Amino acid sequence: MSDGEKGGSAHGMRVIRTPRYVDVEITAACNQRCSYCYFFDNPEVPYHDLPLGEWLSFFEELGRCGVMRVTLQGGEPFMRGDLREVISGVVENRMRFAVLSNGTLIDDSMAAFIARTNRCDQVQVSVDGPCARIHDATRGRGSFDAAIAGLKRLQSHSIPVGVRVTISRHNVGHLEETARFLLEDLGLARFGTNSAGYIGTCRRHADELLLDPALHAEAMQALVRIAGRYPGRVLANAGPLADALTWRKMLDAAGCGAGTFDDGGRLTGCGCHFTTCAVRADGVIIPCVLLAHMEMGRINKDSLEAVWNNSPVLAELRSRSSIELKDFEYCRACLYSPYCTGSCPAMAYTQSRRVNAPSPDGCLRRFLDSGGRPEDIP
Amino acid sequence: MKLDDAPVPNPVVVLREESDDWAILFNPDTSAAVGTNPVGVEIWKQADGTRSLRDIAATVARRFSNVPEGASGEVLSFADELARDGFFGVAEGAEG
Ligand code: SF4
Ligand code: SF4
Numbered sequence: 389m390s391d392g393e394k395g396g397s398a399h400g401m402r403v404i405r406t407p408r409y410v411d412v413e414i415t416a417a418c419n420q421r422c423s424y425c426y427f428f429d430n431p432e433v434p435y436h437d438l439p440l441g442e443w444l445s446f447f448e449e450l451g452r453c454g455v456m457r458v459t460l461q462g463g464e465p466f467m468r469g470d471l472r473e474v475i476s477g478v479v480e481n482r483m484r485f486a487v488l489s490n491g492t493l494i495d496d497s498m499a500a501f502i503a504r505t506n507r508c509d510q511v512q513v514s515v516d517g518p519c520a521r522i523h524d525a526t527r528g529r530g531s532f533d534a535a536i537a538g539l540k541r542l543q544s545h546s547i548p549v550g551v552r553v554t555i556s557r558h559n560v561g562h563l564e565e566t567a568r569f570l571l572e573d574l575g576l577a578r579f580g581t582n583s584a585g586y587i588g589t590c591r592r593h594a595d596e597l598l599l600d601p602a603l604h605a606e607a608m609q610a611l612v613r614i615a616g617r618y619p620g621r622v623l624a625n626a627g628p629l630a631d632a633l634t635w636r637k638m639l640d641a642a643g644c645g646a647g648t649f650d651d652g653g654r655l656t657g658c659g660c661h662f663t664t665c666a667v668r669a670d671g672v673i674i675p676c677v678l679l680a681h682m683e684m685g686r687i688n689k690d691s692l693e694a695v696w697n698n699s700p701v702l703a704e705l706r707s708r709s710s711i712e713l714k715d716f717e718y719c720r721a722c723l724y725s726p727y728c729t730g731s732c733p734a735m736a737y738t739q740s741r742r743v744n745a746p747s748p749d750g751c752l753r754r755f756l757d758s759g760g761r762p763e764d765i766p
Numbered sequence: 767m768k769l770d771d772a773p774v775p776n777p778v779v780v781l782r783e784e785s786d787d788w789a790i791l792f793n794p795d796t797s798a799a800v801g802t803n804p805v806g807v808e809i810w811k812q813a814d815g816t817r818s819l820r821d822i823a824a825t826v827a828r829r830f831s832n833v834p835e836g837a838s839g840e841v842l843s844f845a846d847e848l849a850r851d852g853f854f855g856v857a858e859g860a861e862g
Binding site for chain 2: 402404405406408451454456482483484506507509
């Protein structure tokens with residue numbers, strides 16, 4: 389009657405009746421203007437907020453849909469003066485929550501409130517270096533001290549704290565000290581990494597931020613070394629560490645002529661559209677916060693369950709996995725295509741204006757064609 | 767639990783019927799989740815604090831052709847699992 393592991397089956401090709409997780413951009417306001425921010429400077433998105441009542445009605449619908457977790461993000465969620473009421477709305481509708489934050493506005497009474505709900509999976513704070521000089525270079529003066537103070541307040545109330553390090557040219561040479569600071573000085577259980585990508589505000593600062601192949605190689609080597617020193621404590625879904633782990637497997641498989649990987653040779657790089665969707669600050673339902681232009685409906689006007697099951701946008705994204713990489717000119721002659729998943733559709737879109745295409749960011753061949761070497765990949 | 771116990775569902779638990787043959791019971795207070803099939807869903811829906819596990823097992827055997835009449839042991843062990851994870855309590859003084 390029960391089967392504890394089978395819950396994962398919905399991550400495959402089957403569409404479940406309602407999403408399990410919903411990412412909510414609860415505000416378009418932010419007290420910082422980070423140079424690599426994905427959120428701002430998207431010409432296809434209007435930036436304005438909804439009143440509390442709209443969100444509370446929507447959370448009732450999410451409760452009826454059996455959604456398990458809401459991730460509150462922005463902008464900066466703690467900019468909302470009514471965030472306690474927002475969180476209470478989530479809790480009262482039998483859901484858990486997480487918050488993605490820059491950490492700078494979390495005072496002790498807010499941390500105490502979050503702890504009391506007993507429903508918080510984590511508050512994730514962005515920390516991009518071991519000191520103010522490095523962190524503030526991308527996130528603005530004073531932001532390091534304020535973020536670390538907020539993070540310590542969360543820790544003092546035993547709230548699970550996640551940290552995300554976004555790697556750019558400003559901090560790529562300081563990953564060892566950053567890891568030591570987070571894992572040893574702050575005592576975090578683990579931290580996640582990714583890298584600045586060509587999206588949002590980052591597009592205006594690409595030369596100053598994005599890693600070239602040599603720096604990408606440096607980041608991969610440092611992160612694999614650090615991950616070996618702190619087993620299970622350095623994580624990545626994207627960025628240099630994820631690339632290193634994926635690309636090494638692809639190189640080895642190609643080297644010995646291994647057969648096609650189960651998820652290889654097709655655009656299988658994102659399975660989130662089978663479990664998760666998102667809502668913009670203005671109430672528009674979208675597939676993912678990084679695909680903010682793909683409008684699917686509006687909260688409290690369109691039924692979430694109907695959008696989830698009938699949206700042509702989601703149908704298109706869910707059918708990506710039937711598209712062969714060999715259909716793309718650049719991939720056709722690629723030695724690695726039987727092992728490649730095409731990576732993130734959102735990063736494909738920001739660089740090629742096509743969602744149903746492989747992302748240049750996760751492309752091993754492009755890395756090698758632009759000066760990277762196989763021996764650079766640890 | 768015993769067959770004469772009448773399980774009471776924890777009101778905070780969410781039943782997610784994800785497809786025709788798959789559901790998840792989720793306790794947002796603890797993050798515990800139990801995946802289950804339509805028989806488990808029926809047991810969950812029957813449990814209202816008045817019906818005993820013996821009655822629930824009989825109902826389940828009637829409604830599902832693939833559940834034999836003597837399946838009360840399996841119903842019991844599923845109920846035990848749910849009780850252990852805080853999904854079920856037991857009604858005080860229930861007669862079944
Ligand atoms: S060219 Fe790049 S995206 Fe295409 S199959 Fe090869 S590694 Fe993958
Ligand atoms: S589109 Fe990209 S960022 Fe969005 S869920 Fe998929 S892989 Fe992740």
